[in-house]
Structure formats: structure tokens, C-alpha cells
Amino acid sequence: MKVAYLAENFGRVDRAWAKGGDGLMHHTGHNVGNMAFWYAARMLIDAECHLVGRSTRAKDVPDDVRAFVIPAANFLNKGADLTQLADLVRDLDRPCLVLGLGAQAETADQPPALKPGTLAFLQEVAKRTPSLGIRGTFTQKLCGTLGVENTTVLGCPSILINPARDLGQRLQRKIDAMAEDGPFAVHAACIKSVVMGVERELVRLAQLHPGSAYVVQRPVELIKAVYGETMSDAETEGFRKCAQFLGFGTRTDKLLAFLRSTLLVPDSIDGWVHGLRRFTAGVNTRIHGTLMCTAAEIPGVCIWHDTRTYELTQEMRLPNLSVRAFTENRYSVRDLFTASNFDAEAFDARRMELARMNAEIIRQAGLTPSRHLRSFLDS
Numbered sequence: 413m414k415v416a417y418l419a420e421n422f423g424r425v426d427r428a429w430a431k432g433g434d435g436l437m438h439h440t441g442h443n444v445g446n447m448a449f450w451y452a453a454r455m456l457i458d459a460e461c462h463l464v465g466r467s468t469r470a471k472d473v474p475d476d477v478r479a480f481v482i483p484a485a486n487f488l489n490k491g492a493d494l495t496q497l498a499d500l501v502r503d504l505d506r507p508c509l510v511l512g513l514g515a516q517a518e519t520a521d522q523p524p525a526l527k528p529g530t531l532a533f534l535q536e537v538a539k540r541t542p543s544l545g546i547r548g549t550f551t552q553k554l555c556g557t558l559g560v561e562n563t564t565v566l567g568c569p570s571i572l573i574n575p576a577r578d579l580g581q582r583l584q585r586k587i588d589a590m591a592e593d594g595p596f597a598v599h600a601a602c603i604k605s606v607v608m609g610v611e612r613e614l615v616r617l618a619q620l621h622p623g624s625a626y627v628v629q630r631p632v633e634l635i636k637a638v639y640g641e642t643m644s645d646a647e648t649e650g651f652r653k654c655a656q657f658l659g660f661g662t663r664t665d666k667l668l669a670f671l672r673s674t675l676l677v678p679d680s681i682d683g684w685v686h687g688l689r690r691f692t693a694g695v696n697t698r699i700h701g702t703l704m705c706t707a708a709e710i711p712g713v714c715i716w717h718d719t720r721t722y723e724l725t726q727e728m729r730l731p732n733l734s735v736r737a738f739t740e741n742r743y744s745v746r747d748l749f750t751a752s753n754f755d756a757e758a759f760d761a762r763r764m765e766l767a768r769m770n771a772e773i774i775r776q777a778g779l780t781p782s783r784h785l786r787s788f789l790d791s
Contacts (some may be wrong), residue, residue: 423451548723599701
């Protein structure tokens with residue numbers, strides 16, 4: 413069966429070295445973490461996938477596609493305008509499979525006010541599926557207030573990349589044996605005021621442990637500066653602000669030196685996951701960085717800081733910490749994982765449940781679960 417598949421790629425930017433920072437951002441939706449769920453959702457279905465973008469017109473989609481698969485993210489946010497995507501869903505008029513749809517707000521008591529085009533997208537896909545696969549209960553509540561009740565909480569497909577049924581137990585053994593000297597993978601550079609103190613501590617963590625990596629999914633200024641690419645005036649100012657935010661003050665040269673010694677910018681999911689296997693653990697403000705650690709079978713803890721990171725860590729039973737809990741335990745990575753109260757048995761049980769629910773929603777959409785997904789369900 414052939415399906416239309418909403419993504420820029422299947423988890424790899426070909427010849428990323430030749431595209432530069434701007435090209436990498438363009439081909440990853442301005443955050444390399446997006447490749448994670450594009451890659452993961454593809455692993456869950458047995459179908460021939462035809463890539464489409466948000467601005468694709470229905471007349472440019474092959475006539476023989478039987479469904480529209482939408483690996484989603486935090487589409488339901490106040491800044492998004494999904495008018496073109498709503499038009500594509502309406503005009504294509506095929507059964508829809510939506511996985512990982514999420515709402516984003518800074519706090520749960522301030523749900524996002526959606527633009528008309530984004531609301532139209534939500535309504536159009538809801539008409540064409542038995543159930544929308546959404547990230548968590550915050551998103552589910554928002555959908556309900558907007559009149560969309562056919563939802564199923566599934567977290568993110570990325571949790572099912574690694575095929576091990578006992579993944580939680582494997583992670584727990586590494587937590588128990590964890591060495592304090594690292595090296596560590598730090599997925600960070602989340603430039604928002606609520607985590608400024610956390611972000612500065614994560615820089616310190618990478619600096620104190622030789623061989624550690626500072627993994628950047630965005631912003632583009634950090635990537636372009638390290639690779640010596642020409643930056644606009646706005647990007648140069650952005651880099652200066654990043655230096656201040658990350659604790660380097662006015663010393664942009666110090667930030668550049670730090671990045672040159674630690675920066676890692678993934679351009680494929682296979683390379684990202686494989687590269688992470690050399691690290692002791694990951695400490696992150698990035699949710700997909702945490703999920704890539706999990707896929708690589710290294711412990712990864714996420715410091716949550718908004719509704720998106722909170723609901724995903726809770727629904728998938730990932731090791732997680734509030735900003736306050738991180739601050740209280742920041743001098744020991746082992747203490748961070750102890751404070752996260754990770755429950756390996758609950759994690760493994762939840763993954764099996766999510767695999768079953770993903771298979772069910774895929775079948776409901778008229779598609780076939782992949783052999784990879786079915787392997788979780790074999791007794």
C-alpha cells in the first residue's frame with residue numbers, strides 16, 4: 413500500500429555537510445530533533461511512503477496513495493498556522509493516521525490559543541481517523557475543549573525505536589553501574605528564561621568531564637559559528653545573546669571555543685543513536701535528545717520545563733526532573749538519576765502498552781503494523 417507521509421525525510425539529511433547550517437535547519441523543520449519521529453513512525457507501518465510537505469498541494473500527490481500518515485509534534489501551539497496543511501488534508505481526503513500530535517504551552521493553566529488554520533487542521537484530521545494519536549493528557553484535554561474527542565494518548569513514536577523488550581532493565585543496570593566521571597552527552601541550548609540556570613549548569617557539566625558532548629538541535633547560530641559560516645546581523649546578535657544566556661557573558665570567543673571542543677550536531681538518526689553509545693549517560697533539556705539516549709540504551713534524564721516536555725516524560729515513564737529537582741541534585745549525575753525515581757518495570761510495561769496501542773490505531777486507519785512493531789506484541 414502506498415501512503416502520503418508528512419516529513420522532510422525519513423531521519424537522514426543526505427550530504428548535510430554540503431548544505432550548511434541553514435540547509436540542515438530547512439531539511440529538519442528547524443530542529444534536528446524532528447528527524448526522530450519521522451524516522452520512528454516510518455518504522456511502525458508496513459507501507460510504501462511518498463514524502464509530502466506542509467505546503468504540498470493535493471494535485472501533486474500520486475493518485476494511488478491510500479492514506480495520509482502524519483508523524484506530528486507540537487503542532488498545537490499559539491504560533492503555528494497550519495492553513496496549508498489543513499487544505500492538503502481536506503483536498504487529499506484520505507484516511508489519516510496521526511502519531512504524536514502535541515500541544516505546547518509554558519504552563520498547564522495557560523493552554524495555547526490556536527490560529528484558525530491550526531484549528532482547521534485539527535478538525536480536518538479528526539474527521540478522517542477513528543482516533544488521533546496524541547502525546548499526553550494535556551493535549552487530550554485541549555482537544556476536548558475544541559470539540560475533538562477521538563484521541564488516544566501514545567506519547568511519541570520515538571520510544572519504540574529500540575527493539576529490546578527489556579530496555580528499561582538494561583537502562584537500570586547502567587544507572588546502577590554509572591561512573592561519575594562520564595563522559596556525558598548533554599542535549600541542551602534551550603534558550604528560554606525558565607531554564608537559564610539549568611542550561612548554564614549543563615555547560616559546566618560538559619566542561620568538567622573530558623570527552624563529553626554538547627549536542628545541539630538548534631539554534632542555527634551555534635551551528636554556523638562553529639563551522640565558520642557567514643551569519644546575518646540578526647544571527648550574530650543571536651550568538652551574542654546565547655553567550656550571555658549560557659554564562660559566557662560578553663566573551664563570545666569563549667562560547668566558540670567551548671563549542672569547538674564539544675559540539676555535536678546530528679544529521680541522521682542512525683548516526684545520532686550510534687554515536688551516543690559511547691557516553692555514560694545523557695542529561696538534557698531536549699526531549700528528543702532524551703529519547704535518542706533511550707534508543708541508544710544509555711540512561712537519559714530530561715529536565716522538563718513546559719507542558720510538552722512534562723507530558724511526554726510522564727506518559728512514557730522516562731527519567732525526568734523538574735528544574736528545582738535538577739538544581740538540588742546538580743553536582744552528581746548519579747544523584748540526578750536517583751532523584752528521577754526511574755522505575756524500570758513501569759517503563760517496560762508502558763512501552764509494551766504503547767506498542768499495542770500503536771498497532772491498534774494503525775489497524776484502525778486501515779494500515780498494517782510493521783514487523784518491527786509486531787515484535788513487541790509477540791508473546
